[in-house]
Amino acid sequence: MTDSSALPTPLNLEGSSSRASISPFGAQVLEWTVDSDTPVIWMSPLAAHDGVRTPRGGVPICLPWFGAHLSDPEAPKHGFARTAMWTQISPDPADKDIARGESDSTYAEFALAHSPSQNSSQSDQPVQPGADGYFPFSFEANLSIDVADSLMMRLTVTNTDTRPFTFQEAFHTYVAVGDIKDVTIEGLDGAFYDDKSLARDHSRKQIGEVTFVRYTDRIYHSDANVQIRDPRFRRIVSIEKSGSANTIVWNPWSDTVGQFDDLESRAWQEFVCVESGNVADEAIELEPDQSHTMTVSIYVDSME
Numbered sequence: 001m002t003d004s005s006a007l008p009t010p011l012n013l014e015g016s017s018s019r020a021s022i023s024p025f026g027a028q029v030l031e032w033t034v035d036s037d038t039p040v041i042w043m044s045p046l047a048a049h050d051g052v053r054t055p056r057g058g059v060p061i062c063l064p065w066f067g068a069h070l071s072d073p074e075a076p077k078h079g080f081a082r083t084a085m086w087t088q089i090s091p092d093p094a095d096k097d098i099a100r101g102e103s104d105s106t107y108a109e110f111a112l113a114h115s116p117s118q119n120s121s122q123s124d125q126p127v128q129p130g131a132d133g134y135f136p137f138s139f140e141a142n143l144s145i146d147v148a149d150s151l152m153m154r155l156t157v158t159n160t161d162t163r164p165f166t167f168q169e170a171f172h173t174y175v176a177v178g179d180i181k182d183v184t185i186e187g188l189d190g191a192f193y194d195d196k197s198l199a200r201d202h203s204r205k206q207i208g209e210v211t212f213v214r215y216t217d218r219i220y221h222s223d224a225n226v227q228i229r230d231p232r233f234r235r236i237v238s239i240e241k242s243g244s245a246n247t248i249v250w251n252p253w254s255d256t257v258g259q260f261d262d263l264e265s266r267a268w269q270e271f272v273c274v275e276s277g278n279v280a281d282e283a284i285e286l287e288p289d290q291s292h293t294m295t296v297s298i299y300v301d302s303m304e
């Protein structure tokens with residue numbers, strides 16, 4: 001187990017009307033709070049900050065696959081990027097001052113380079129266990145974050161291998177809500193989705209807004225922006241995105257919350273995961289030297 005005291009301190013960014021905190025471990029946004037002290041991004045009080053597990057909350061990055069690995073049940077769920085140490089590019093860790101972007105925004109950049117071992121990079125070799133073997137292709141990932149009155153996250157993945165590969169990705173965003181039973185999500189009307197809460201995957205069509213009455217785990221095939229309406233907190237959280245063909249919606253509800261030892265028994269009422277990504281059949285194929293960028297901006301407005 002990694003000694004948590006050896007973990008680099010999270011980077012704090014102060015925008016014009018919001019503040020964020022980002023950890024190099026997984027390049028994970030741990031906090032984003034606008035104006036008031038009610039966080040927009042939720043973090044579990046039981047989250048592990050031990051440099052081993054992904055802290056339960058914030059914005060973990062799922063990469064280079066989402067959910068279970070396609071062929072290896074031993075591989076870590078949601079890929080290895082969320083438990084890898086990323087390199088802080090900007091602001092320069094040697095500089096004491098936080099780098100300031102245009103206007104009042106504050107900017108940070110992290111990078112992750114993945115190179116498989118000699119053996120596993122040979123296409124005629126069997127895939128070996130371990131991160132190299134789970135994904136035997138070289139790639140570079142770059143995350144940039146801009147904090148102003150919105151939280152902007154941009155993830156670029158570049159194929160640095162000599163062969164094409166296919167990958168999946170998601171910003172696994174935990175949105176804090178007043179009470180999940182009152183929350184609705186707009187923007188997905190008419191979209192088809194795979195219902196992962198059922199024993200066998202079922203394809204369904206969303207009619208109207210998304211509401212919550214039970215355990216929910218859905219992959220929407222939709223590149224549309226979404227709005228999370230939260231009457232209890234009297235706010236609308238908008239997620240605007242590009243380069244993302246899916247929105248994943250997850251809430252464990254009381255039925256499954258007990259499966260997570262880093263969630264309090266009532267925690268399911270306080271968050272909804274609204275994740276932007278490219279997963280399942282919408283996985284991205286990259287030729288050598290080719291890049292793909294997914295951008296997500298999150299805004300908060302008061303409800304009338």
Ligand SMILES: O=P(O)(O)OC[C@H]1O[C@H](O)[C@H](O)[C@@H](O)[C@@H]1O
Pocket residue numbers: 067077078196217218248249250273275
């Ligand atoms: O516990 P984790 O590995 O972080 O996954 C938490 C959740 O992530 C996504 O939303 C998936 O769609 C869910 O099936 C999964 O339960």
